[in-house]
Amino acid sequence: MFSDTYRKMNDAITPSPALVEQTLAQTGRRRFPLRRAAAVAAAAVLCIATPVLAAQTEPGYQLLYALSPAAAQFFQPVQRSCTDSGVTMEVVAVQVAGSAAQAYITLTGDAVDETCDLFDSYNFHLPFDQISHCERVDYDTETRTATFLCSTETMDGNPIPTGGKMTFSLGCFLSGKEVAKDLAVDLSLADYALEAETVPAGAPSDAYARTGGGASDEAGEALMHASPMLRPDVPIAVPVEGLSITAMGYAGGLFHVQTCRGDAAKLDNHCQLWLVDENGERLDSLYSAGFSNFAENTSRLDYTEDVFDIAPEKLARCTLHGDFYTASTLTEGSWRITFPLENT
Amino acid sequence: MIPADTADAVDRYGAVVYRMACAQTRSRQDADDIFQDVFLRYHRSAPVFESEEHRKAWLLRVTVNRARSLFTAPWRQRAVPLEDVYACTDPEASAVDMALARLSGKYRSVIHLYYYEGYGTDEIAEILNRPPSTVRAQLTRARQKLKELLKEEL
Numbered sequence: 462m463f464s465d466t467y468r469k470m471n472d473a474i475t476p477s478p479a480l481v482e483q484t485l486a487q488t489g490r491r492r493f494p495l496r497r498a499a500a501v502a503a504a505a506v507l508c509i510a511t512p513v514l515a516a517q518t519e520p521g522y523q524l525l526y527a528l529s530p531a532a533a534q535f536f537q538p539v540q541r542s543c544t545d546s547g548v549t550m551e552v553v554a555v556q557v558a559g560s561a562a563q564a565y566i567t568l569t570g571d572a573v574d575e576t577c578d579l580f581d582s583y584n585f586h587l588p589f590d591q592i593s594h595c596e597r598v599d600y601d602t603e604t605r606t607a608t609f610l611c612s613t614e615t616m617d618g619n620p621i622p623t624g625g626k627m628t629f630s631l632g633c634f635l636s637g638k639e640v641a642k643d644l645a646v647d648l649s650l651a652d653y654a655l656e657a658e659t660v661p662a663g664a665p666s667d668a669y670a671r672t673g674g675g676a677s678d679e680a681g682e683a684l685m686h687a688s689p690m691l692r693p694d695v696p697i698a699v700p701v702e703g704l705s706i707t708a709m710g711y712a713g714g715l716f717h718v719q720t721c722r723g724d725a726a727k728l729d730n731h732c733q734l735w736l737v738d739e740n741g742e743r744l745d746s747l748y749s750a751g752f753s754n755f756a757e758n759t760s761r762l763d764y765t766e767d768v769f770d771i772a773p774e775k776l777a778r779c780t781l782h783g784d785f786y787t788a789s790t791l792t793e794g795s796w797r798i799t800f801p802l803e804n805t
Numbered sequence: 806m807i808p809a810d811t812a813d814a815v816d817r818y819g820a821v822v823y824r825m826a827c828a829q830t831r832s833r834q835d836a837d838d839i840f841q842d843v844f845l846r847y848h849r850s851a852p853v854f855e856s857e858e859h860r861k862a863w864l865l866r867v868t869v870n871r872a873r874s875l876f877t878a879p880w881r882q883r884a885v886p887l888e889d890v891y892a893c894t895d896p897e898a899s900a901v902d903m904a905l906a907r908l909s910g911k912y913r914s915v916i917h918l919y920y921y922e923g924y925g926t927d928e929i930a931e932i933l934n935r936p937p938s939t940v941r942a943q944l945t946r947a948r949q950k951l952k953e954l955l956k957e958e959l
Contacts, residue, residue, distance in 0.1 A: 474827055745938060
């Protein structure tokens with residue numbers, strides 16, 4: 462039995478008394494973890510041995526050190542900045558190791574808040590296909606400065622060349638992000654336990670394109686690829702500003718809830734919906750499918766349909782709930798910094 | 806309200822954090838580092854929790870994030886875990902250990918929270934900051950993979 466075996470294997474694992482003792486001692490003295498002490502010592506030797514480099518990198522080192530002592534041992538300070546749309550972007554430090562690169566970036570300005578999100582608009586300019594991700598690691602309310610750690614890796618494993626230059630750019634960012642968790646949507650689902658009108662597949666005048674989706678299992682995934690789209694109408698409900706429910710009803714024997722997200726390329730508003738029955742049991746969607754109108758001369762609108770496998774008579778006794786994620790501001794600009802990469 | 810007492814947190818949840826770190830990294834040395842990082846962060850941020858469950862979930866979330874950061878760090882690519890975590894005393898445990906070694910970290914974290922910590926998929930989704938549907942799909946895939954791998958090992 463896997464669960465019994467796994468439990469027994471883990472029961473035997475505990476932190477050593479020495480580790481616990483050292484950890485508690487450090488909470489009093491704020492020292493580094495043991496293995497990193499060696500890296501700190503190595504960095505100290507490097508600074509003594511190469512005074513020019515040490516003088517050049519000291520401010521960046523201190524800034525990075527305050528944020529992440531571990532990272533400071535491995536990153537090359539850059540501290541170059543540019544300003545656009547009232548916001549200053551600074552590349553604080555960068556590290557290239559083999560096929561991967563990481564950069565600490567700060568954004569400072571009135572439009573920057575603690576929810577700031579680079580919205581996948583950043584780019585390490587490299588002549589390779591890359592996989593990148595970014596996380597916000599700090600926010601200073603006094604200076605309105607958000608710090609991000611952006612990482613990228615070449616897809617084919619090609620090493621990123623050092624000794625030359627690298628450019629990091631950013632095209633926009635989101636702020637004013639809000640989350641409304643487990644919000645009950647004030648709608649009587651019994652009123653929508655009917656067949657709903659769908660958009661005819663392939664009709665040129667409708668011009669809705671699929672934009673992806675997700676499913677909880679393979680069956681849902683198969684249904685998702687052939688999912689019909691309900692015809693959007695005026696909002697039935699607006700759970701939060703920026704997300705509205707524009708259609709509900711049955712299509713192909715499944716219950717669809719259509720949410721209009723506005724222009725997803727601008728604010729990335731989205732939600733996750735589920736049903737709750739009269740016993741308080743939660744029912745998640747079988748799949749969700751995305752659509753977008755790409756018709757000319759109209760503003761882009763994105764829709765998500767959450768699709769549930771539930772009988773009409775049971776639906777009438779359910780309520781609709783969701784987690785709703787919205788942003789209020791998209792700040793666009795052109796931030797671009799080129800910096801030298803030292804040989805590693 | 807639960808006060809942020811680091812010694813109390815280590816006493817109550819030290820093993821929980823350490824096992825989670827071991828499950829993800831499969832290296833006692835990495836788990837040692839993560840353990841220290843997690844409780845130093847706890848000490849510095851001094852969070853206040855509404856309940857013990859909330860505190861445990863916070864510590865698990867930070868543990869998962871620290872392990873993830875470790876795996877995404879470029880210097881990590883040069884390191885090879887020694888896979889010295891589990892002392893396997895019987896063939897079944899040895900087979901499970903070998904199978905877990907071949908699962909990715911994202912599957913191992915879901916497996917550990919489900920089978921060892923006893924969390925439901927919605928709770929795991931909260932801890933891992935993933936959609937519940939993703940967690941369910943990952944649990945299903947992890948089980949399938951384990952089933953296949955255990956057939957090979959046994």
